Amino acid sequence: MIAFIQWLQSTPLSLSVRRISWLIPMMQTLHILANGLVLAAIIMIDLRVWRRAGAEPLADRVRRLLPWLWSALGVLTVTGLVLVLGTPRRTLLDPTFQVKMLIMVVAIVATVVLATMLRRVVPEPASARRMTGLLASVAGAATLLLWLGATIAGRGRWIANVIG
Amino acid sequence: MPSITDALHWVEQTPAGAFVSHSTWGFSALLSVHILAVAIVFGMIAMVDLRLIGICGRQSAVTALCREALPWTWSAFALSALTGMLLFTAQPVKYWGNDAFRMKFAILALAGLNMLVFQLITYRGVARWDRDTAVPWAGRLAGAISLASWIAIVAYGRWTAYLMI
Numbered sequence: 401m402i403a404f405i406q407w408l409q410s411t412p413l414s415l416s417v418r419r420i421s422w423l424i425p426m427m428q429t430l431h432i433l434a435n436g437l438v439l440a441a442i443i444m445i446d447l448r449v450w451r452r453a454g455a456e457p458l459a460d461r462v463r464r465l466l467p468w469l470w471s472a473l474g475v476l477t478v479t480g481l482v483l484v485l486g487t488p489r490r491t492l493l494d495p496t497f498q499v500k501m502l503i504m505v506v507a508i509v510a511t512v513v514l515a516t517m518l519r520r521v522v523p524e525p526a527s528a529r530r531m532t533g534l535l536a537s538v539a540g541a542a543t544l545l546l547w548l549g550a551t552i553a554g555r556g557r558w559i560a561n562v563i564g
Numbered sequence: 565m566p567s568i569t570d571a572l573h574w575v576e577q578t579p580a581g582a583f584v585s586h587s588t589w590g591f592s593a594l595l596s597v598h599i600l601a602v603a604i605v606f607g608m609i610a611m612v613d614l615r616l617i618g619i620c621g622r623q624s625a626v627t628a629l630c631r632e633a634l635p636w637t638w639s640a641f642a643l644s645a646l647t648g649m650l651l652f653t654a655q656p657v658k659y660w661g662n663d664a665f666r667m668k669f670a671i672l673a674l675a676g677l678n679m680l681v682f683q684l685i686t687y688r689g690v691a692r693w694d695r696d697t698a699v700p701w702a703g704r705l706a707g708a709i710s711l712a713s714w715i716a717i718v719a720y721g722r723w724t725a726y727l728m729i
Binding site for chain 2 (some may be wrong): 425461464
């Protein structure tokens with residue numbers, strides 16, 4: 401891992417990321433903003449899944465918010481990669497970062513499962529909907545919890561002080 | 565008469581200040597929760613702002629959206645304020661003199677004022693543009709100001725850390 405980090409640090413791309421002083425704070429800002437959009441999109445979808453009566457039908461909300469969710473996830477990935485390039489030692493050597501990556505992968509899988517589930521729930525008759533509805537409620541809650549966990553574990557802030 | 569500097573030094577010596585600045589994990593843990601809370605505030609506010617500006621969801625009622633989003637937004641805001649105050653106690657004098665920190669709060673005040681004007685004036689006529697019609701310019705402007713303010717608040721919040729060293 402150390403050798404990989406040293407190689408990564410010596411790449412021209414990593415060097416330029418670190419040379420531009422405002423790039424890292426800007427990427428962090430975009431990362432936080434995109435993270436907020438992912439969380440909010442899931443909260444808004446969950447609110448519909450949990451309490452089904454409401455102004456906007458679940459199907460409409462899912463169709464409207466999923467593109468935002470995936471785009472925000474794209475921004476999150478790109479800015480995250482730039483941040484790893486800029487600070488490989490701080491991220492890759494940090495156990496919290498590995499925990500975060502793990503939670504994140506599970507969270508993405510959960511999001512895909514939830515999205516597939518919701519797309520299938522909507523056109524079904526009411527009798528079948530109740531069972532899937534309960535499942536979807538649990539899946540919605542689990543997805544939100546996983547994303548909250550991934551955010552909290554964020555880039556090893558927990559032990560940043562110890563490693564420095 | 566006690567000055568602001570005296571007050572800041574006093575804050576530093578409170579048990580909260582002592583804990584946050586001396587504990588190895590206290591500051592990091594609070595910062596993680598603070599950033600999570602601010603991210604949720606931004607995301608939820610953005611949902612409403614984007615609807616006001618007219619970028620998404622014209623079919624859904626503005627009132628219903630606000631009713632749904634508000635409890636989450638305010639809870640997250642309360643959490644961010646609480647964690648923010650505790651983070652502040654770690655180095656009150658330095659934060660007070662930090663230009664990015666000052667900008668962050670100036671913009672937060674602007675966002676608050678914008679929200680107040682929107683709630684007290686523009687939102688009163690919401691029945692006329694609740695759904696399927698265009699939001700009046702005052703509402704769209706409020707949405708745009710709010711969105712820009714919150715992006716700036718996050719940016720200056722992050723920038724604050726770089727001016728602390």
